[in-house]
Amino acid sequence: ETGVTQTPRHLVMGMTNKKSLKCEQHLGHNAMYWYKQSAKKPLELMFVYSLEERVENNSVPSRFSPECPNSSHLFLHLHTLQPEDSALYLCASSLRTGSNQPQHFGDGTRLSIL
């Protein structure tokens, strides 16, 4: 149990669907992150939130829309995705965004785009 819970664990959707990924952390952290993990590629940072404010958007296409209503919850809204968006989407949290802070990850949502 990492203290970071992601739902759903698996998601299959068509390219025209709209779905949302949810992340909840029970660690009292103030920073939350979305990462994409594709086969044979390093983890790619997508978004960073600090105290519910987005502090980094790492050149992510607009078909991915994050939302952070409070410091414990993070969403990733998906719309009109492409087959190449199939990947494992990981949420992480840390006490704050500064250096010297380990990030703690959830177990991810395995997303498949048909």
Add this chain to the structure above:
Amino acid sequence: GESVGLHLPTLSVQEGDNSIINCAYSNSASDYFIWYKQESGKGPQFIIDIRSNMDKRQGQRVTVLLNKTVKHLSLQIAATQPGDSAVYFCAVPEVNAGGTSYGKLTFGQGTILTVHP
């Protein structure tokens, strides 16, 4: 930006042996380093970290060594067990010219550790 490399993509050991996983980084200003373990079907799990003011840090059966001169760190696992089989990543926070970080971790490709009983 930071680039992080791993010397070996796979490592196969016998149960009970010691394992050493290596990682190189490029930014001499990096001051914090993290090792993660990722088992199949799970997210990366924090193992151990080290700050640049240290050369060595020990945890339970794991030791991280940092050589800032050659920008290299290693993870040593003592008495490797089948449950240690996983992908191991080193991660380094990106630090801007002002020395601050907004939390972007650069991960290496990962080393696949396989432990044979």
